[in-house]
Amino acid sequence: MDDMIHDASTAQCPTDLLAAARAGDRLAMSRLIEAELPWVRAVVAGYVQASENVDDICQEVFIAVWQSLHRLRSPAGFKAWIYRIAVNKVRSFYRRAGRRSSVELSADLQAGDGREALERSSRRESVLAALKKMPPKYRDPLVIHYLRGKSCDETAEILGLRPVTCRIRLLRGRSRLEDLLRKDGAL
Amino acid sequence: MxxxxxxxxxxxxxxxxxxxxxxxxxxxxxxxxxxxxxxxxxxxxxxxxxxxxxxxxxxxxxxxxxxxxxxxAIDLPARRAAPSYWRSQVFRFDAAAAALLFGAGLFVGWWFRPAPPPAGAPGPVAPAATVAPQLIGSSGTLAHELLPRDRVRTSERRRFIIVNPVAPDVILEVDRQAEFEDRLELPDGAGAGDVPVE
Known part of the structure; x- marks a missing residue:
């Protein structure tokens, strides 16, 4: 009966999907993963050294989400909860590997086609490199905000911040990024 | 603006x-x-x-x-079974009972704590750990006869530390011989002599 109520084929809004996933519906869980993966991927990428580790860590994040979804007390805090899991998974990844995060550019962005593409690619590399140099408290809001044009309120919700704090961090983060890119000659 | x-x-x-x-x-x-x-x-x-x-x-x-x-999503493992309602309630009860017992123990310990010495009285004498039960001697044995000198503090050496053979784990401390004989309820002449410890 419960499964019938929380059926992913009829569940449309995130709350319904969440309820269905909590009840064990894998289809609902796959839709949730699809919705949340881009920003989780971008946040994780900001912390890790090699881009090939990003997807592995993301997989660990969503396995943890799936396994402990029944323990989530407030559905309203779902995104903030995923964010905390993601940051913890990055930490445990480095603890296991005994490695330190450092700047390494992703291979897909190193490839370019022609001078213009190379220049464009090089500027994107500079942006990603500059982002990795920034403290997470300024980097993560920027990444989440710019990835899919999320509003300040949505970004604040994911990060578990008050909107006013998020606004300040976004402005400061952008200003820092601008300085770093100017120093690098990318802007 | x-x-x-x-x-x-x-x-x-x-x-x-x-x-x-x-x-x-x-x-x-x-x-x-x-x-x-x-x-x-x-x-x-x-x-x-x-x-x-x-x-x-x-x-x-x-x-x-x-x-x-x-x-x-395809590779998601089988979900671990969520703890049942009754299991979680039993766990909660266990945790609550343990916390209650711990609290009760603390309260009893506080209620039966030793009374502080009256103002002007000499400091506390040998704690139980210093005068160990295995060092029990005859009734009225003095501290310096039971314990090596370095294990008896000065304040303790000025006083009598005695053990009761009837209840060997009860260690009494008195200032004068008469008091110690009273407290042990020993027959006349059965106690130790009033020998200064130092």
Whole structure:
């Protein structure tokens, strides 16, 4: 009966999907993963050294989400909860590997086609490199905000911040990024 | 808002670029500032460029996300069974009972704590750990006969530390021989002599 109520084929809004996933519906869980993966991927990428580790860590994040979804007390805090899991998974990844995060550019962005593409690619590399140099408290809001044009309120919700704090961090983060890119000659 | 400074104008431009909330009158003030400030006009253009560049740099993380999401969803392991209602309630009861017992133990310990010595009385004498039960001698044995000298503090050496053979773990301390005989309820002459310890 419960499964019938929380059926992913009829569940449309995130709350319904969440309820269905909590009840064990894998289809609902796959839709949730699809919705949340881009920003989780971008946040994780900001912390890790090699881009090939990003997807592995993301997989660990969503396995943890799936396994402990029944323990989530407030559905309203779902995104903030995923964010905390993601940051913890990055930490445990480095603890296991005994490695330190450092700047390494992703291979897909190193490839370019022609001078213009190379220049464009090089500027994107500079942006990603500059982002990795920034403290997470300024980097993560920027990444989440710019990835899919999320509003300040949505970004604040994911990060578990008050909107006013998020606004300040976004402005400061952008200003820092601008300085770093100017120093690098990318802007 | 009048006479916006360059700093205020740049903050406003960044906020507008990021679609952050701002005061409506600030927009007008900023337009006025931009009309007369070339460097802020340049900042405006750079800001737009930065937004585009940032969005383009992050776009690859959204690309191919559907495919990866599908792969992750397929590989999700079987979910661990959630603890049943009754199991969680029993666990809660156990934890609550343990906390209650611990609290009760603390309270009993506090209630039966030894009374503090009266003002002017000599300090506390040998704790139980110092006068160990295995060192029990005959009734009225003095501290210096039971314990090595270095284990008896000065304050203790001035007093009698005795053990009761009937209840060997009861260690009594007295200032005078008469008092110790009273407390032990020994027959006359059965106690130790009033020999100074030092």
């Amino acid at each position: 009048k006479n916006m400074t360059c700093e205020q104008a740049r903050e406003f431009l960044a906020a507008r670029e990021m679609k952050l909330p701002f005061e409506p009158e600030a927009a007008h003030a900023c337009e006025q500032h931009l009309a007369g400030c070339e460097s802020c006009r340049r900042v405006l253009l750079e800001g737009r460029e930065l937004s585009e560049l940032l969005a383009a740099s992050l776009a690859p993380y959204a690309e191919g996300a559907e495919e990866l999401a599908e792969r992750i």
